[in-house]
Amino acid sequence: MLLAVMREVKQTVPYRMLGYVMLDDHFHWIILPAKADDFPRIMQSVKLRFTRRFKGDTETFRQAWQPRFWDHIIRNAEDLA
Numbered sequence: 001m002l003l004a005v006m007r008e009v010k011q012t013v014p015y016r017m018l019g020y021v022m023l024d025d026h027f028h029w030i031i032l033p034a035k036a037d038d039f040p041r042i043m044q045s046v047k048l049r050f051t052r053r054f055k056g057d058t059e060t061f062r063q064a065w066q067p068r069f070w071d072h073i074i075r076n077a078e079d080l081a
């Protein structure tokens with residue numbers, strides 16, 4: 001469901017997905033937004049769409065997201081590695 005939402009958001013706020021990993025209680029996601037200042041908009045859109053869909057599919061909804069996200073700007077190839 002999360003990957004489907006990521007693809008939908010990509011249609012409205014363009015970005016390139018360079019990688020991701022899903023873990024039990026969080027995920028890591030490496031993206032390159034078309035515009036540098038679109039990053040918060042991308043995160044907000046993914047969180048809102050996923051939450052709405054998840055709430056609709058689950059009778060007992062619990063908080064799915066932390067209040068904020070943690071971001072890190074990758075500045076060079078060594079940092080990406």
